[in-house]
Amino acid sequence: MREVAGKRQGGGSPCAACKLLRRRCAEDCVFAPYFPADQPHKFASVHKVFGASNVNKLLQELPVQHRSDAGATLVYEANARVRDPLYGCVGAISSLQQQVDALQTQLAIAQAYR
Structure with a gap:
């Protein structure tokens, strides 16, 4: 078709x-x-x-x-x-943003101890 x-x-x-x-x-x-x-x-x-x-x-x-x-x-x-009926895509975006923030913090800590 x-x-x-x-x-x-x-x-x-x-x-x-x-x-x-x-x-x-x-x-x-x-x-x-x-x-x-x-x-x-x-x-x-x-x-x-x-x-x-x-x-x-x-x-x-x-x-x-x-x-x-x-x-x-x-x-x-x-x-x-x-x-996720309450948040939909925003919930997924928020979760990913929290993961990015946590990883950036870990990276900053690791770079500070070099």
């Missing part, structure tokens, strides 16, 4: 979003380019966290050239929210 300017070309199975929502996947389906049928887990987590209607609105409001990045970001944030 080819994609041209955000529209599906040719036949094939419905996208992951339409399959999960149990609806017919239209040729101009806003979800199809970003949630392919062979990766249903991606849309499932996005739908669970954000809801299909909100994702639809968000994608429709963005220029086409930014939708792919938004789709990937939604998947990343949804997966982070499934792991």
Whole structure:
């Protein structure tokens, strides 16, 4: 199945979003380019966290050239929210920042004793 300017070309199975929502996947389906049928887990987590209607609105409001990045970001944030419902990506970033701070402190101590 080819994609041209955000529209599906040719036949094939419905996208992951339409399959999960149990609806017919239209040729101009806003979800199809970003949630392919062979990766249903991606849309499932996005739908669970954000809801299909909100994702639809968000994608429709963005220029086409930014939708792919938004789709990937939604998947990343949804997966982070499934792991950490309260903080999501911010929790992961905070944890990594604490690790960086601790390692920088250890490095400064090690360099001071050279």
